[in-house]
């Protein structure tokens with residue numbers, strides 16, 4: 141948990157480096173049992189800038205991954221929007237790289253996420269994280285459906301590319317998937333255009 | 338984790354004791370990093386019986402609670418539907434009591450939930466759980482918005498009522514909220530009618 145974990149006020153901070161990306165502070169209520177949070181609450185978060193377009197096709201998927209310390213997943217930019225969060229007492233270093241064509245191509249944002257944060261990541265922005273705690277439950281909502289057959293159409297960038305300037309923790313010993321090791325360097329990524337997104 | 342945790346086939350089992358309640362087996366994919374699951378996937382789960390009515394008003398909230406071993410939360414029957422799951426390696430004893438007027442009033446269902454299960458709980462069915470693991474992340478989707486001012490209108494039944502026949506583990510030492518201690522016995526609950534739901 142970070143310093144001010146409990147009872148933050150629900151607010152939204154647009155991330156200027158990556159247009160459309162939003163960081164939310166999420167109120168977490170602690171008591172004798174543990175804690176409770178409204179991780180996503182549409183009625184409260186739309187007025188703060190959570191895009192209504194997230195829901196426009198009526199599609200919804202909730203993914204959960206459980207990862208051990210040192211695991212690094214990413215960086216993946218599938219053609220759907222993501223609302224990302226941590227669902228337990230764990231912490232991750234979240235990292236994002238804009239792969240959309242335009243002025244912000246290659247822009248990076250990083251921040252530590254615990255359960256008191258929620259991150260909106262627009263499609264076309266590559267998403268990844270490294271686990272800082274013993275384990276972490278990483279939970280996210282997406283608005284389109286993954287398929288193995290379509291994986292060749294998704295966009296990726298290599299987490300270890302020094303050109304990104306991402307400050308991972310001990311990246312050489314990170315536990316990653318075979319697939320993630322093989323993703324292209326930023327200089328070889330073809331920027332995503334609006335038709336692909 | 339239960340015996341067959343990984344790579345279950347996605348299936349739905351209607352719970353006959355409580356009409357409308359559905360238990361899903363959720364495929365969990367393990368690898369060197371931990372595991373990944375599609376905890377909720379609308380396109381795959383609607384054909385299996387997940388009610389389309391869950392989405393009819395376009396409302397959505399995702400709640401997450403973190404609880405220590407021995408914590409018991411419930412039994413709460415707010416006027417919204419719930420899709421319940423565990424988001425980490427923890428386990429809970431889930432318990433449900435039908436509080437809707439009709440033949441199934443008072444019917445109980447219990448089962449152990451880990452990350453490889455998902456439970457659809459229709460509105461009017463009281464929901465609760467006891468934590469069996471060291472901690473647990475409990476994550477659920479609901480389709481209407483909670484408000485403190487409305488709490489007096491929500492329906493509850495006392496978890497410790499022996500008439501329920503629920504087999505909690507060491508219920509006298511369970512860690513509960515003050516509010517949950519005060520909920521009425523089943524015999525004093527006024528069955529919920531369709532207007533209230």
Ligand SMILES: Cc1cn([C@H]2C[C@H](O)[C@@H](COP(=O)(O)OP(=O)(O)O[C@H]3OC[C@@H](O)[C@H](O)[C@H]3O)O2)c(=O)[nH]c1=O
Nearest residue numbers: 203205213214215216218267268286317366373374375
């Ligand atoms: C994304 C996804 C994956 N899977 C399966 C395929 C594998 O068996 C397993 C893990 O898939 P990976 O692609 O290796 O997942 P991961 O590396 O964790 O990446 C995911 O988490 C980080 C996210 O940025 C990214 O959207 C998502 O692809 O889950 C599914 O069944 N459904 C899915 O939606």
Ligand SMILES: Cc1cn([C@H]2C[C@H](O)[C@@H](COP(=O)(O)OP(=O)(O)O[C@H]3OC[C@@H](O)[C@H](O)[C@H]3O)O2)c(=O)[nH]c1=O
Nearest residue numbers: 169176177178400402410411412413415464465483514
């Ligand atoms: C349900 C809910 C609660 N809260 C706040 C109020 C308290 O400060 C704190 C905990 O609320 P409780 O009512 O004590 O939560 P809990 O006993 O865990 O009950 C919840 O989890 C079990 C579920 O069955 C039930 O729907 C839900 O009320 O969170 C919110 O801010 N939003 C909510 O939606």
